[in-house]
Amino acid sequence: MQYNLNLLIERYPIAGKFTISRGSKTEAVIVVCELSDGIHAGHGECVPYARYGESIESVSEQIRAVEPLLKAGGSAEALRLKLQTAMPAGAARNAVDCALWDLQAKQSGTTAAALLNLTPRPLITAITVSIDTPEAMAAATAKLAHHPLIKVKIGGENDADRIRAVRAAAPKAQIILDANEGWNPDNFAGNIGVAAECNIALIEQPLPSSDDSYLLQANRPVPVCADESAHTSEGLEKLKDRYDAVNIKLDKTGGLTEALIMRDKARSLGLQVMVGCMVGSSLAMAPALMVAQDADFVDLDGPLLLTKDREPALHYDGTTVSPPLPELWG
Numbered sequence: 001m002q003y004n005l006n007l008l009i010e011r012y013p014i015a016g017k018f019t020i021s022r023g024s025k026t027e028a029v030i031v032v033c034e035l036s037d038g039i040h041a042g043h044g045e046c047v048p049y050a051r052y053g054e055s056i057e058s059v060s061e062q063i064r065a066v067e068p069l070l071k072a073g074g075s076a077e078a079l080r081l082k083l084q085t086a087m088p089a090g091a092a093r094n095a096v097d098c099a100l101w102d103l104q105a106k107q108s109g110t111t112a113a114a115l116l117n118l119t120p121r122p123l124i125t126a127i128t129v130s131i132d133t134p135e136a137m138a139a140a141t142a143k144l145a146h147h148p149l150i151k152v153k154i155g156g157e158n159d160a161d162r163i164r165a166v167r168a169a170a171p172k173a174q175i176i177l178d179a180n181e182g183w184n185p186d187n188f189a190g191n192i193g194v195a196a197e198c199n200i201a202l203i204e205q206p207l208p209s210s211d212d213s214y215l216l217q218a219n220r221p222v223p224v225c226a227d228e229s230a231h232t233s234e235g236l237e238k239l240k241d242r243y244d245a246v247n248i249k250l251d252k253t254g255g256l257t258e259a260l261i262m263r264d265k266a267r268s269l270g271l272q273v274m275v276g277c278m279v280g281s282s283l284a285m286a287p288a289l290m291v292a293q294d295a296d297f298v299d300l301d302g303p304l305l306l307t308k309d310r311e312p313a314l315h316y317d318g319t320t321v322s323p324p325l326p327e328l329w330g
Helices: 056-065 067-072 076-086 091-108 134-143 159-169 185-197 256-268 282-294
Strands: 004-020 023-036 041-046 127-129 149-153 174-178 202-204 224-226 245-248 272-275
Touching: 004 056, 004 067, 023 056, 023 091, 041 091, 041 282, 056 067, 056 091, 067 076, 076 091, 076 256, 091 256, 091 282, 127 134, 134 149, 134 159, 149 159, 159 174, 159 185, 202 272, 245 256, 256 272, 256 282, 272 282
Parallel strands: 127 149, 149 174, 174 202, 202 224, 224 245, 245 272
Antiparallel strands: 004 023, 023 041
16 A cells, blocks of 8 residues: 655744743744545654754655655555664654554554553643743743643753742742753752752753763752753663653654654663653644653643644643544544
């Protein structure tokens, strides 16, 4: 059976402005891969990320490059396995891989969850606060103080003040800090000391991925999670002495297939598992929810950062997100 490929470029305005240590964005620009066998169609979404050298154009070219493989035919499952060597890990493979999972479920008359022997349940996801002045971040956090899990973007000067401000604004919430490579060996000890003082649950990627060897010797009173330093299952052994957890994102792993492998390997190495996302729509979050079913931390709030989501969308009830309906994905 051969498959027809259709690519769509979609834009979703972000509510306000989403700011991390590397800059700000006001819209999410995504690539949607649609694969059809003439009867059923599967869909997958990816968010190209400039930090990893990706663009809408480069990702679209990568997907188009495997069109002959898709037209050559075979089962959706067999094609997913071929993709693992035919495409590099990254956003492009994620879109095709997830479209094939969706297509396989629809062809089988079942769900992706059933194919994975899962009975998915609603999960609590973090809600994100962008980096800003300590005062502005405290005000934004105070509005979310009733939520059980808050993720706070940091990674600049005055991070100690930011950490204390958000903790004071949400004294009962579990808080994750995400520095996006914004710390350095000179300020690491001071910043993580304040994080410990404020009972922070986890710190994502404090140091640049190119210079994280300092973590081998650093005292870590708060668990540290690899994000930019961890893309796939390959190389996790080298990270286990530097980090306590890994953030699995399908746009990094290159799809659900590798994400599941990475999760299992991380567990076998004694690492905690976080499942995260880029800023995208519900179509991107749906397959990630399959990986997140037994995660220690879930950060799949991408659609909540948008002014509007696609239809049908995932159901968010406060910070609880429910599994996808088959009409959306899987």
